[in-house]
Structure formats: structure tokens, C-alpha cells
Amino acid sequence: MGKTIIEKILSSHSGQDCRANDIVVAQVDFVMGQDGTSPLAIRAFENMNGKELFDPDKVALVIDHSAPSPLEGVSALHKIMRQFAREKGCRLYDIGDGVCHQLIPESGQVGPGSLVIGADSHTCTYGALNAFSTGVGSTDLAGALISGKMWFKVPETVKFVCNGVLPAGVYAKDLILYLIGQVTADGCTYMAAEYTGEAISALSMEGRFTVANMAIEMGAKAGLMEADEKTFAWLRACTDREFTAVAADPDAAYHKVLQFDVSALEPQVAKPHRVDNVSPLSEVQGTTIHQAFIGTCTNGRLEDLRIAASILEGKKVHPDVRLIVAPASRKVYLDAMAEGVIQRLVAAGAAVVTPGCGPCVGTHNGVPSDGETVISTANRNFKGRMGNSNAEIYLASPATVAASALTGVITDPREFLK
């Protein structure tokens, strides 16, 4: 019997020929924490009598969730991270560098076959690079900082076969929202997702990151893709390191294989207050919005900003809407400036904030008021997520968010792409 991608990666990192439901202790290739989780991990590290990092070159701390600090309390936590990184010799990405899930792939630390853990639930993003990467809590992170290892239950895999061609104006975000709506928020709990099929192959790497990123929203431990020429071309731009693709065997055992045809897919939205509360955009078209946000580890990449700029170019954001843009990283920001994308966004009325998580987590950079409605390219719309439990959040693609920012109501972006 053959193996799934995750069975192969966990076998190679544990030295055991493992299968779904086995429990293994595996070596990790890279370990990451952000400012919401690292301070507790540092405390756990001390509580475990940790002295040194297992390998400082394989560790990074990222200040992205609440950066720059809006409050004294946050500043104190950031200071703990900076001190720890200095003392232990690991890399610290400080304010303005960007979102962890853009920075770690850009750094060339992760590629096909890698095993990465991050103290952030969206660490599953690097599955787009054919890596097994998963989110953990602070104590698991601390254990890995000390030992370079973590224990895993080898998950079963659900295979998502996405056939067909996405229509114009329908994007990776619409695809993953649709899939989440189909399988629901616990459709893959304790399991890995493998995304395959011609619609996945046709996506850019940016689009693949978007799809892998939201695997956690169906409860999945990982959102894996095969590596192809696009994957290796993307990696070559980031690093000279060599990676070997890990493919699933044709006779691998899956928990379930789901087939989808995306050819007739319409733009999708996730409605308040659940990520799996998904419907075609047409159902909520015309809903008044007060704030629009383009950014995050889901949709803050160059391609996303380009699409938004192409819709907003030469126009003005609706007077009753605030449009906030957070580039996913300093590199994305610079590249977007070099192309004139940032200029077009700002000229249209966007407020560009520091590369990082922006208002996604509700700590700063655009907390909505009571009764307001936000449309966002982020990955979560839970009540209170953006800092106000009396606000409503819709999730959509960058194109949909840009189009809605122009009209002041939820709008089908295809109206602007004719």
C-alpha cells in the first residue's frame, strides 16, 4: 500500500515507516513563533529549563500581529521576544517586515518535503510548497525550540480533486471559500487535506498559498499540494537550497476523495460569523459595507494587490467606506511600489498600513464600530475577530473587496473586469 504526502514526510522525519494514526516523534526543519504566541512560548521554554535553541538558524520569531505596538502591554511582550532572540541568536523579524506566513517562505527556509511547525494556526500555508507545516501552541513550540522535535499523530488525508478552469473574476479565494462551505468548519478535523487537480495546477503560487492557508478553517492539520515547475521556479527566486518533491503514491489510502468541478464557480463570500457560512456573492449583493480590508497571510500578496489596483485604478473609494491595505511583507510592499500598484491604491483612497497582520486580529489598524459591516480578504470572520463583537465581517477575494470598496455595497467584481 502506498503513502500520502504527509505519511511520507512524517516517515522521513521520524525514521519510522509510519501510516495514518501512528504516533511518532519527528525532527522539525524550521520553527516559528509570532507575537501572540511567542511570549508564552518563551515562558514555557524557561519553565522547561531550556538553555539553548536546538539550532538558532532554524528558528525565527516574527512581530506581525500587533505591530507596531499600539499599547504598553504589547510593547512589553515584544520586548521579551527581542531580548530572547538576541540572547539565543535566532532571527527576529521586527515591525514592518511582514506577516510570518509570507516571510518564512520568502526566506527560503521551507520547501518540498520540509517539516515546519509554527505557533500560529495558519502555518498550514506552506503546504502550497509541498511541505508539511502545521500550527501548534506555545508549549509545543517551546518543546521544539529545545529539542528540535515534536510528537505527531500521523493524520489521515482527505483529497480534494479540483477539476475544470476557474472563470474570469473568480479566484483562489473563491475556490477555498467554496470548499470550506462544502465540507464545513470541522470537515477535516484531525486530518490533512491534499489539494490536487487541474484547477490547483493552474493557480499561481500566490493563489496556492491562499488555498493552503485556509485548510485550518476546515479543521485540517495541513493543506498539502504537489510540487511542480511553478513551485520550483518560485523557490529559485528565494533560495539556492535544493529540495526534492514529495508526491503521493497512486495507491495511497485516503479517508475520502472529493471531486469538484470549478468551471461554473461564482465569486463566493463567507457571511458573518462563520468561515463555513459560505454562499455565492449574488445572495448578499448590495449589502452596505463601511470598511474594506485587503491584506493578511491569506490575500496580502503582490498578485492580490495587483488585482485590487486594477479595479481601483483611476477611481475613488466610496465616500462612506474606509479601505485599508496591508502588504504581506516588506518585499511585497517594495515590489508593489516598483510596479506602481501602491500608488494606484493610495490615489484611489486606500490607507496603507504597516506590512503585517493589519486589522485582522482586532488589536489595531482599523477596529470597526458597533453595527458596522466589514468586507475583508482575511481568513476569519468570527464575531469580535476584528475587535468589536457588534460588527459583522464578510470574507471575499481581493477583487470582490476592491469592487465593494468602490460602490459601498457588496459587489460582484466581474462588473469591473469587463
Place this chain on the structure above:
Amino acid sequence: MRFHGKVHKFGNDVNTDYIISGKYKFKTLDMNELAKHVMEDLDPDFYSKVTPGDFIVAGSNFGCGSSREQAPLAIKYANISAVLAKSFARIFYRNAINTGLPVLECDTDLIDAGDVLDVDLANGFIINRTKDIRIAVKPLPQVMIKILNDGGLAPHFRKYGGFNFD
């Protein structure tokens, strides 16, 4: 370990933002402070309703969403003795065991708000005193039992200097 207390009941997919909102968790590592806001968006008075030893009982996928370990810690510091659910999101589940918050998978349709329970962790069963029924608990993997018996992952590391599941 045996616990006795009354039930606070919630539905499916209780996410970690509801357990402890991002607007609080970035501010401090003081878990007593965070505990005051636990479950606030689902029940603004939750913290004041808890008698030490009480249980949170929920449907499926409890703890979905972010990886914040502040979620199980805030529950623990709010004096909840254990969380019972039909299923848990995996990061929350690991975090709970690692930080010593007991989490039990069982058929929570057999439990209603206000019921009084005895939970026997060592022997893996629950007695619903109000309904006078015994409820089976899905056993934890051996690795997790070992970590829980050591008092969490940090004490496990202090004891062995790393992972030791032999």
C-alpha cells in the same frame, strides 16, 4: 483525578476568539486577567457564573481557530475543571493537554446546562448526577496520558530533558 461541578453548555464550533478574544490576549500574560474575559462574546457574564470546579460542555469542534494557548489557560484560570465536547479542534486539544487542562470527548447530547456531573479522569467515565446516567469517555492516546500524568509538557521536559514516551 475526580471533579464535581455543574455544567455550562455551549454549541458547536466554539472558536478560540470566543474563548479569549484577540483584543485581550495580546495585552498581557496575566492569565487571571484574561480569565475574566473568557467566553465573553458568547456569554458576557460567564466568568461571574462559574463556581470553581464547574465544567464547560460543548458540541463538536470545540476550540477551532487560532493556536492561542491563552484559550485553555484562560479556561483553567477561570476555575473550570474540565472541558467536555463531542470533538475538539486539534491545536486546542494539544494545548489543553500540554498545559494540564483536562479535555474529554464524549456524547454531550446526554448533558444539559445546569446538570451536575462527577468526572473521573483516571478511570475515564462521567456520571451525570442530575440525569443519573453514566457516560463513556473516548480514551486519550498513551502519549497524552503520559504528558497529563507528568502535569503537562513543561514538567515532562523538566523530568526527562526532552520527549520520553518509552
